[in-house]
Amino acid sequence: MGVLARWEAFLVFVLAATLALGALASPYFLTASNLSIAVAGVMPTAIVALPMTLVIVCGEIDISVGSIVGLCAASLAVCREQGLGIEVSMLASLAVGMLAGALNGAIVAYVGLPSLVVTIGTLALYRGIAQIILEERGVTGFPDWYQEIGFGTVPGTPIPWSALIFVAFFLCFAVFLHATHRGRALFAIGNNREAARFSGIDVRRAILGVFVASGGLCAVAAVVLTSYLASARSDTATGLELPVITAVVLGGVSIFGGSGTLGGVLIAVLVLAFVQNALGLAGVTPEAQQIVTGCVLVLTLVLFGAARALRTAALFRRVRAG
Amino acid sequence: MNAVAPVLALQGVSKRFGPIEVLTGVDLDLAGGRVHALAGENGAGKSTVVKIIAGIIRADGGTLRLDGAPVVFQGAADARRHGVAVVHQHPAVFPDLTVAENIFIGRQPRRGGRIDWTAMYATAHELLLRLRMEIDVRLPVKALGIAERQAIEIVKALSLDARVLIMDEPTSTISSREVDRLFEIVATLKRQGVAILFISHFIDEILGLGDDVTILRSGRRVISCPAASLTPEQTVRHMIGADPGALFPKAAAAIGAPVLRVRNLSGAGFVEDVSFDLGAGEILGLFGLVGAGRSEIAQMLFGIVTPDRGEMHIAGTRAEPRSPQEAMRLGLSLLPEDRHLQGLVLPFPIRANATLTVLRRLSGALGLVNRGEENALAREYVARMRVVASGIEQVTATLSGGNQQKVLLAKWLIPAPRVLILDQPTRGIDVGAKAEIHRIVSQLAAQGMAIILISDDAPEVIGMADRILVLRAGRLVATFERDAVDQQAMMLAAAHTTWDQATTPALQATP
Ligand SMILES: Nc1ncnc2c1ncn2[C@@H]1O[C@H](COP(=O)(O)OP(=O)(O)OP(=O)(O)O)[C@@H](O)[C@H]1O
Numbered sequence: 001m002g003v004l005a006r007w008e009a010f011l012v013f014v015l016a017a018t019l020a021l022g023a024l025a026s027p028y029f030l031t032a033s034n035l036s037i038a039v040a041g042v043m044p045t046a047i048v049a050l051p052m053t054l055v056i057v058c059g060e061i062d063i064s065v066g067s068i069v070g071l072c073a074a075s076l077a078v079c080r081e082q083g084l085g086i087e088v089s090m091l092a093s094l095a096v097g098m099l100a101g102a103l104n105g106a107i108v109a110y111v112g113l114p115s116l117v118v119t120i121g122t123l124a125l126y127r128g129i130a131q132i133i134l135e136e137r138g139v140t141g142f143p144d145w146y147q148e149i150g151f152g153t154v155p156g157t158p159i160p161w162s163a164l165i166f167v168a169f170f171l172c173f174a175v176f177l178h179a180t181h182r183g184r185a186l187f188a189i190g191n192n193r194e195a196a197r198f199s200g201i202d203v204r205r206a207i208l209g210v211f212v213a214s215g216g217l218c219a220v221a222a223v224v225l226t227s228y229l230a231s232a233r234s235d236t237a238t239g240l241e242l243p244v245i246t247a248v249v250l251g252g253v254s255i256f257g258g259s260g261t262l263g264g265v266l267i268a269v270l271v272l273a274f275v276q277n278a279l280g281l282a283g284v285t286p287e288a289q290q291i292v293t294g295c296v297l298v299l300t301l302v303l304f305g306a307a308r309a310l311r312t313a314a315l316f317r318r319v320r321a322g
Numbered sequence: 323m324n325a326v327a328p329v330l331a332l333q334g335v336s337k338r339f340g341p342i343e344v345l346t347g348v349d350l351d352l353a354g355g356r357v358h359a360l361a362g363e364n365g366a367g368k369s370t371v372v373k374i375i376a377g378i379i380r381a382d383g384g385t386l387r388l389d390g391a392p393v394v395f396q397g398a399a400d401a402r403r404h405g406v407a408v409v410h411q412h413p414a415v416f417p418d419l420t421v422a423e424n425i426f427i428g429r430q431p432r433r434g435g436r437i438d439w440t441a442m443y444a445t446a447h448e449l450l451l452r453l454r455m456e457i458d459v460r461l462p463v464k465a466l467g468i469a470e471r472q473a474i475e476i477v478k479a480l481s482l483d484a485r486v487l488i489m490d491e492p493t494s495t496i497s498s499r500e501v502d503r504l505f506e507i508v509a510t511l512k513r514q515g516v517a518i519l520f521i522s523h524f525i526d527e528i529l530g531l532g533d534d535v536t537i538l539r540s541g542r543r544v545i546s547c548p549a550a551s552l553t554p555e556q557t558v559r560h561m562i563g564a565d566p567g568a569l570f571p572k573a574a575a576a577i578g579a580p581v582l583r584v585r586n587l588s589g590a591g592f593v594e595d596v597s598f599d600l601g602a603g604e605i606l607g608l609f610g611l612v613g614a615g616r617s618e619i620a621q622m623l624f625g626i627v628t629p630d631r632g633e634m635h636i637a638g639t640r641a642e643p644r645s646p647q648e649a650m651r652l653g654l655s656l657l658p659e660d661r662h663l664q665g666l667v668l669p670f671p672i673r674a675n676a677t678l679t680v681l682r683r684l685s686g687a688l689g690l691v692n693r694g695e696e697n698a699l700a701r702e703y704v705a706r707m708r709v710v711a712s713g714i715e716q717v718t719a720t721l722s723g724g725n726q727q728k729v730l731l732a733k734w735l736i737p738a739p740r741v742l743i744l745d746q747p748t749r750g751i752d753v754g755a756k757a758e759i760h761r762i763v764s765q766l767a768a769q770g771m772a773i774i775l776i777s778d779d780a781p782e783v784i785g786m787a788d789r790i791l792v793l794r795a796g797r798l799v800a801t802f803e804r805d806a807v808d809q810q811a812m813m814l815a816a817a818h819t820t821w822d823q824a825t826t827p828a829l830q831a832t833p
């Protein structure tokens with residue numbers, strides 16, 4: 001816990017530094033409208049990072065999130081093409097997302113295959129299905145209120161609607177993970193699956209659960225992203241898994257499972273958003289932006305991760321030696 | 323105390339973790355050809371001494387001398403290069419590697435630059451036979467029980483031809499037969515001039531095997547003297563600083579109606595037709611050697627292993643738990659034998675481990691954990707089990723072995739089960755705390771709890787149980803009633819296998 005608290009303090013410092021550097025790079029950076037744009041742009045990543053934190057805390061991983069978002073977007077589009085109302089289409093897409101997550105979870109939990117392998121497989125599978133059902137078409141023509149979700153702001157404020165959606169889910173997930181017995185069970189599972197099982201925790205159901213949550217929130221992200229892009233396509237959110245997993249790990253969640261907080265992930269998501277935005281304002285091309293973002297991430301992880309790894313190794317040695 | 327210059331010596335060694343001083347100016351001399359027994363309560367600092375010698379942690383003050391010259395080992399490999407072999411209290415194994423690979427890790431026999439597997443398997447097999455452990459050396463270690471893993475750790479140290487052998491509670495997880503063999507081997511090493519440090523909570527082992535005895539209390543040396551000059555009573559008094567409570571204080575409890583009824587239980591590969599009844603208020607001892615099937619029976623009852631055959635009735639109703647959570651709903655608790663693998667979430671604070679079994683019950687609407695209640699419950703049991711810790715938020719991994727065991731006990735007593743299965747509950751627990759645990763268990767029985775007690779500690783089973791079932795190779799071979807139990811006969815029944823007959827002329831029972 002101590003290490004984590006220090007990690008989050010460090011992230012807050014990084015966030016402050018990012019804001020300061022951004023302000024130096026462009027006078028426009030610290031304006032409400034710019035920050036609002038930066039935040040809105042990162043919301044799909046942030047939304048998917050919530051269940052991803054749960055998955056990783058359990059010691060699992062979900063590589064297929066980008067494809068599930070794509071599949072959900074394609075489902076939404078197909079429903080619209082069939083003339084269904086937007087509400088029904090959204091519900092259908094939610095069902096598809098949860099089903100896709102359930103399939104991942106069932107294979108991992110009940111067949112017992114490693115989640116890395118399973119979700120690499122379904123990454124290809126779900127994207128493939130999305131492409132088959134929607135092909136290269138882009139579906140547009142959404143109602144006005146729907147268009148507002150991705151880009152619009154709460155009237156009279158610079159707060160994006162998508163940020164409100166995120167905050168609502170963030171609160172639910174944070175309470176679930178850090179204050180309920182089911183959340184505690186996830187940490188137990190991530191640290192010592194055998195002891196969790198011996199303690200009467202239904203490990204398999206818990207793992208199924210986090211994958212279903214992952215699929216469900218991918219559907220939410222698909223709705224937000226489709227609205228943000230004003231078009232539903234089958235290639236929506238290709239490669240989304242990378243920024244999502246980066247945010248979770250940068251947020252201090254151990255990739256080996258068993259530790260981390262959603263607060264850390266929240267700050268990490270904001271850091272990512274502002275770094276990218278500041279670079280854009282400074283005229284850095286998207287390609288170069290990626291390089292800089294990558295460097296910042298690797299550097300932070302190396303700087304702080306080294307210290308943490310040493311600490312963990314020391315603890316681990318002590319643990320093993322009794 | 324002895325004329326010979328010590329091979330390995332600690333002088334004024336101190337160590338603190340944060341604000342807590344766990345060792346204060348400890349001196350310890352290990353002479354060649356002598357066994358030095360190190361004793362003390364749980365948390366007294368014994369394993370800390372071992373870890374300082376092994377170079378796993380660094381002392382804050384004092385020196386370690388090897389042949390008179392100050393040294394600091396940089397971990398196990400370095401210690402080994404200096405001729406010091408260490409058996410840790412919790413063996414660090416590589417679960418996916420084979421038994422043989424674990425024994426020879428980092429020093430595999432080679433031929434022409436490649437690992438000589440044949441030689442490695444053969445030598446490993448031979449080494450294990452020295453401890454009279456017949457284990458398939460090609461199995462991955464994760465397939466083994468804790469006793470076998472402990473044996474691997476011991477065998478690994480024995481095979482190093484070390485000048486100094488440090489053993490932290492080597493006998494707490496292996497059964498009497500292996501203990502006898504270990505002591506024979508130790509005697510041989512002694513004759514060869516090896517200096518040995520031996521840690522144990524068993525008074526007869528401390529005084530019987532040790533030539534010299536050092537007793538620690540709260541990180542200070544209280545006495546260091548020849549074993550011959552101590553009586554068992556004095557030893558205990560030095561350890562806990564007071565007279566111990568009586569061990570095995572099983573109160574006569576009225577045994578009520580059968581709570582658990584087991585018929586023809588078979589499964590887990592070799593358990594065959596085990597049947598017994600367990601009444602309310604009864605303590606049923608399950609005795610046997612390592613691998614006799616005791617833990618397997620416990621795990622079948624608790625829904626971890628699905629039996630092939632057999633029936634189980636709880637309070638007259640047929641029960642077929644298929645998972646621990648179902649078993650717990652039926653009112654069963656199982657304290658598992660391996661506290662690190664099956665028992666505890668080591669990075670959790672004590673509180674979270676203690677309450678893990680009842681967290682759902684401590685949660686209100688929406689599953690929110692009531693932290694106030696949780697803290698109170700954890701505090702109550704930490705006090706009751708006398709866990710030596712800085713508080714309920716101390717990380718469980720940083721507790722001493724015995725104190726971890728007490729947390730594990732708390733975890734399984736807190737659900738207040740109808741049937742409590744204890745698999746090696748007092749493993750690694752000091753005399754004082756052991757008496758306390760026996761008192762608690764006996765009290766629970768008196769209140770009507772039905773208890774199954776699995777233990778390698780024959781006096782413990784005999785002292786606590788109303789009835790003892792002896793198992794051998796998965797079958798029930800003998801039953802002893804409380805008034806008619808005979809330790810010799812019980813040990814014989816447990817050990818009398820064809821393999822034993824073939825290789826051991828006579829069987830010694832532990833004193
Ligand atoms: N990393 C740590 N942080 C804080 N306290 C620690 C740490 N490691 C050990 N301790 C404390 O040091 C004390 C001594 O522990 P040690 O393991 O040496 O006891 P021990 O004599 O071996 O006990 P046991 O008989 O139970 O094995 C304990 O109170 C333990 O909680």
Ligand SMILES: [Mg+2]
Pocket residue numbers: 322368369370411490722723724
């Ligand atoms: Mg110890």
